[in-house]
Amino acid sequence: MTGLQIVSVDKISFRFAEGEASIMENISFGAEKGEFVSLMGPSGCGKSTLLRIIAGLIKPSSGKVTYMNRQIRGPTPGMSFVFQDFALLPWLTNLENIKLGLSLTNLTEEEKTAKAMGLIDKFGLAGFEDYYPNVLSGGMKQRIGIARAIASEPHVLLMDEPFSALDELTANTLRGDIMFMLQSKDISVNSVIMVTHNVEEAVELSDKIVVLTGKPATVKEIATVGIARPRNKRDPKFEEIVDEVYATIAK
Numbered sequence: 001m002t003g004l005q006i007v008s009v010d011k012i013s014f015r016f017a018e019g020e021a022s023i024m025e026n027i028s029f030g031a032e033k034g035e036f037v038s039l040m041g042p043s044g045c046g047k048s049t050l051l052r053i054i055a056g057l058i059k060p061s062s063g064k065v066t067y068m069n070r071q072i073r074g075p076t077p078g079m080s081f082v083f084q085d086f087a088l089l090p091w092l093t094n095l096e097n098i099k100l101g102l103s104l105t106n107l108t109e110e111e112k113t114a115k116a117m118g119l120i121d122k123f124g125l126a127g128f129e130d131y132y133p134n135v136l137s138g139g140m141k142q143r144i145g146i147a148r149a150i151a152s153e154p155h156v157l158l159m160d161e162p163f164s165a166l167d168e169l170t171a172n173t174l175r176g177d178i179m180f181m182l183q184s185k186d187i188s189v190n191s192v193i194m195v196t197h198n199v200e201e202a203v204e205l206s207d208k209i210v211v212l213t214g215k216p217a218t219v220k221e222i223a224t225v226g227i228a229r230p231r232n233k234r235d236p237k238f239e240e241i242v243d244e245v246y247a248t249i250a251k
């Protein structure tokens, strides 16, 4: 971390319609360069909505989100989204699904194919490029979802429960692979904001965990996870932070 603020969420409040009660109020936190931030909170409190506001897909009722000091007013090229249910298009091949992530770039068709093939290799999916998503396991589908998100070389990755549709073994492997990849020098992503329900996952991956209250969602506490990487779940310090986060959620 460098102290350089990449994303700043500034006093965000949101209601779906004029006159309705706010579902979130006065939410503020930031993601610095190199920081992995997790968002946790009760089911239905508005985490997905908040992530969509950060992505510029929904307009906040008040407050603002800035990316590299510029206010977000719509989808922003430097930020990409990873969905819980992968959101792959079944009528496109796996390669074409990754190329979708390049549709707003100026690359030629050949360049897009070359880049997407590079990601197919990087994600251990060689040989599957011309198949359709239906032949893939859940873990492989999410690899395509993440490859599509990082294809355009975003600086910020917004992930909404990216591992929750996977069995624990697959999720664990993918988490490890994602962390390894994020630390590699040829990856553009330098900040991540992830929604999760899984406390152990949040402590394993995050530098900071933003715990929200429900109805309306407000920031209850921001926990810092000051453990060196790679992290060992059996480390007493790891368990201590897991317990602290559980206690924060429960209080």
Ligand SMILES: Nc1ncnc2c1ncn2[C@@H]1O[C@H](COP(=O)(O)OP(=O)(O)OP(=O)(O)O)[C@@H](O)[C@H]1O
Pocket: 016, 023, 042, 043, 044, 045, 046, 047, 048, 049, 050
């Ligand atoms: N279009 C909509 N109009 C009105 N209310 C909505 C709309 N979309 C979602 N909601 C409500 O807003 C609240 C927040 O939804 P959201 O999906 O952001 O929560 P969440 O924290 O991501 O939930 P989960 O943990 O189940 O994924 C929920 O109570 C939901 O029912």
Ligand SMILES: [Mg+2]
Pocket: 047, 048, 049, 160
């Ligand atoms: Mg959600």
